[in-house]
Amino acid sequence: MIVHNVVILGASGYTGAELVRLISTHPSLRIHALSGERKAGMAYGDVFPHLRHLSLPVLQKIEEINFAGVDLVFCALPHATSQAVIAALPTGLRVVDLSADFRLRDLAAYEKWYGQPHAAPQLQAEAVYGLTEFYRDQIRSARLVAGTGCNAATGQYALCPLIADGVIDLDEIVIDLKAGVSGAGRALKENLLHAELSEGTHSYSAGGKHRHLGEFDQEFSALAGRRVQVQFTPHLLPMNRGILATVYVRGTPEDIHASLARRYGSEPFLKVLPFGGLPSTRDVRGSNYVHIGVVGDRIAGRAVVVAVLDNLTKGSSGQALQNANLMLGLEETTGLLMAPVFP
Amino acid sequence: MIVHNVVILGASGYTGAELVRLISTHPSLRIHALSGERKAGMAYGDVFPHLRHLSLPVLQKIEEINFAGVDLVFCALPHATSQAVIAALPTGLRVVDLSADFRLRDLAAYEKWYGQPHAAPQLQAEAVYGLTEFYRDQIRSARLVAGTGCNAATGQYALCPLIADGVIDLDEIVIDLKAGVSGAGRALKENLLHAELSEGTHSYSAGGKHRHLGEFDQEFSALAGRRVQVQFTPHLLPMNRGILATVYVRGTPEDIHASLARRYGSEPFLKVLPFGGLPSTRDVRGSNYVHIGVVGDRIAGRAVVVAVLDNLTKGSSGQALQNANLMLGLEETTGLLMAPVFP
Amino acid sequence: MIVHNVVILGASGYTGAELVRLISTHPSLRIHALSGERKAGMAYGDVFPHLRHLSLPVLQKIEEINFAGVDLVFCALPHATSQAVIAALPTGLRVVDLSADFRLRDLAAYEKWYGQPHAAPQLQAEAVYGLTEFYRDQIRSARLVAGTGCNAATGQYALCPLIADGVIDLDEIVIDLKAGVSGAGRALKENLLHAELSEGTHSYSAGGKHRHLGEFDQEFSALAGRRVQVQFTPHLLPMNRGILATVYVRGTPEDIHASLARRYGSEPFLKVLPFGGLPSTRDVRGSNYVHIGVVGDRIAGRAVVVAVLDNLTKGSSGQALQNANLMLGLEETTGLLMAPVFP
């Protein structure tokens, strides 16, 4: 079997560690180098002791990495940093970027949501949006794929087929989203402390302030062929992994269910529950699966769509690996079929 | 100080234990008897070891209780049982019922939501709905007060002033509610196990099936003077106490905030945050306080109201005690001003 | 590749589900049948929705299963039931039993710890104790392997090499053990409810009452060639997976570390940390790895050994699969090399 060499930049965060976890049992990827600026020189098992059983390269600074022979780079750096680093990589290297830097095709939208002009517009122009099931063919031949936001992926899995099929009212969409804390990363912030978060929940960025709205606007409008704006309220929950999006839509509930079932019927990772079924985040933890349920409301013409996924797997690193498989000509599901871990 | 004798029926559940906790430092209530059918004969501290420091009556069967000299009965029994037990109590006893049995004034609505005809319609006719801040005067002179559902209370605190003031669209209300597990009681159900619930979340009774909708329909329609139906999706979260209701409404956000701030300005337990503020369940845990925030959406004319309370305190037993204080002519806040426990 | 047909009896509990999870990506095992008495007739994905993506047999009653062509049976039934069921299986079938029924070679010890006489002493006589790293050769040729207790495994990994090497005082061993709740299974017990367990911890079966002491007594005494009795206090912690054993021993700390490092140096699943390192349960979650640390105490001649594993994986179902691999002539680590899931 041909072995492809990959590099993970920004490997000292949770999405980096999740990539290492997934790749560790992937039959044809080999980790050539791992970067971590502040932790350069450390053994990876000292940064993430759950991976201490693996033989891995020591964390390096990016400039120390020799990219000769490398087939693909995963870039798990913060936005803004990503675009600078990727622009400086050897030309022609395949890149899967997990940051927000290449998600928005409209440079003005990028500047609006991220507060600064885009520094690599030529790269943005060639980037393919990484929602695999909707961009599969472009991803296969892409050089640069922009991983989606984890919240953005969850909402899109619930809504994209419905918008494409024209079965819902485009002006009446509410996404109420509940997310575990690992999506916030390993950053040292007071509200991420166990003592602060455990046994409590709160909403944040309510009222249209969350950056993933940029992705919703872009993708939903493109699918609809007109401007679509949703309401979106994320909530932080006392759990580590998992996103549950409760999506309020207008349309015939059975049509809505049929649209999703039809669209995802042959997708390996998307499972649409029987009509009336309701999914749970605990049923996808640690896996690349998405579960989606549809319920009709007592008010005629309204329905609730609920989608769940694991933010670190299907919401970021699993998606990244799925895209990398496509870019490298591998079977798309390779290394991603592990079952969820429950309880 | 005059001491009032109270009895707690159904004291072996969480709301019963919460009543005991609150009454234990109340200066003028004295627990005369505690009932618990299956645990009759047990010391209360063996059923709830966190209360083992208290000198309390042994659990009894209801028929063993001598109601002579009793001033008020808290009834924390399951619905259906409650109406039978309360109908059999000595005439004239003041009763605060925590079950669903006397919440719905329309007997047909009761039968619809609870699946059986009401067995004590004459008691229902005199029952006062227990949302203290909106029924204070009737509660003061009531003989039977029906405690609200904990979810129903949370949604109403967010919405009642807005409906009364006519500042929101009555046909466009969505209540997305997140609740801790203690609201489900001490019942032995698989989905309440730690291994099932921890690290996961799910919605239930979605699409208009949750019984607390009966209360929303009744109260909102009464306030509006017309039929009001909301969408309501509850979610179970991996935390013990707390409800957070994210309420999507249409109207001018500033007017919505002003309506709430005005209505609750002199209420001892309701705190409206400055415009744009977002509350958290962790900030009310173990207390009788409600925190409410209002945020305007990026889509003009839409707003999000977020209300939090502790389901066992303000959502049930604290509310019950607040009502009992009124019924007994005591200062309404007596025994209820303890601060939340954080972290 | 040759495919081996396996059957899982008692597949509706957590250890059954963990077996299905592990086998789902095992390259040469095929699940032929799943039994679940009370849930017979149900689709497995309805009992464990996290496995709904798999094509699996419907749950059956044991007597409905056709064992023709079956190579190995995993028996995840409760003790006492196990011995009856296994005794009735077709002669010659390989069996990995996860219950306590065949762990104790001394029938009197079985009766003492489990409160009833053993009903299948002839099976007990041929059973091999399933602590893979210490019974590997016997397991390879065994027909019936008795999976260890999850607590018993954790304590033994910390202690067996030390007893075998004679580097600790046999009369001064204390095992203070902390365990997540999934080890208690999916049983409906009050103390396993989220509301009871979350945010709290307690010890149970303290003072020498826990049944896994039967295994400690048997194995440690056999290794030492004399009677060895340890002190053992288990604690239930608010987490789902994981056991951490803090073991207090007397001896030279460096010798203790050297003994463990030497004994486990070539073991694929046992990782001894550098001297002074301390392991965490979060670092083995969902995996078959064991991490062990050794620290010297400020009191000369005393040391603390800390061992962690995932009770559902290495503590039961992962161990069972590891043993099944050996019994079937497969590479021992097949299907078990997945990395832990963190966070």
Next chain:
Amino acid sequence: MIVHNVVILGASGYTGAELVRLISTHPSLRIHALSGERKAGMAYGDVFPHLRHLSLPVLQKIEEINFAGVDLVFCALPHATSQAVIAALPTGLRVVDLSADFRLRDLAAYEKWYGQPHAAPQLQAEAVYGLTEFYRDQIRSARLVAGTGCNAATGQYALCPLIADGVIDLDEIVIDLKAGVSGAGRALKENLLHAELSEGTHSYSAGGKHRHLGEFDQEFSALAGRRVQVQFTPHLLPMNRGILATVYVRGTPEDIHASLARRYGSEPFLKVLPFGGLPSTRDVRGSNYVHIGVVGDRIAGRAVVVAVLDNLTKGSSGQALQNANLMLGLEETTGLLMAPVFP
């Protein structure tokens, strides 16, 4: 009723907030000022939103506080800072210090455990150790009381009577301690993040390195009239409040139980369970109570003592208030009799 003015220095941490919570319903204490260096100028309710219902002074820098008319100062600052700040306070002010600065009477021991010489030895000389039940008389007349470590308090409640009564072997004491995360404070450390701590446990400072050993050594040796050294291993658990100490001792179990029962029989906050009973941290959460259980081991002459308390209440701020009550001539239990919050 006379009202005493108090000041809380270092009010922006968890122990400061816990003091505010407790004092908020204390009938005769009034918070005159709150200090918080980095958050000076902020409203207290913005730092701790769970206390937003209270009318409190804005956070100040210490030098801005006017101490005229102040009766007592609670000092919840970090060690080293505490001694400097307290030394600079107006002479004669009563002080309850919650830091480690005045706990160790031996200046050399302070330097050993805290890594620097003591800067206020004259204050140390007059400080009284704050374990109320054992220093009650000295505390009543003290000017400076040194609050104990929360772990140190838990272990001492289990052991002090046993050492004083001579019923255990002084050379064979092991304290295996499990603690919730709030004891680590609101500091931004990676291992305190929810994603790191939730669903996992680990030991730390094992082998005799934890600073609270300085208190154990001092107090146990003083009681015994000879040098006593215990083994002590703390563990961090995924819960917010609560400490459980499992203490392994040698002696006659019934005598051990009798010693504790006798010593604490008339103590308002210490509850000794019937022989064989085992306490849980969830039963003391948010309260000032300590529960203690004793179990005999199967090995004759050995016993296990288990003690639980809430680290933020009885382990620090509740203890501080109890001591302040004594110093101010108030009833010792004032403001401290609230029941635990469960679930």
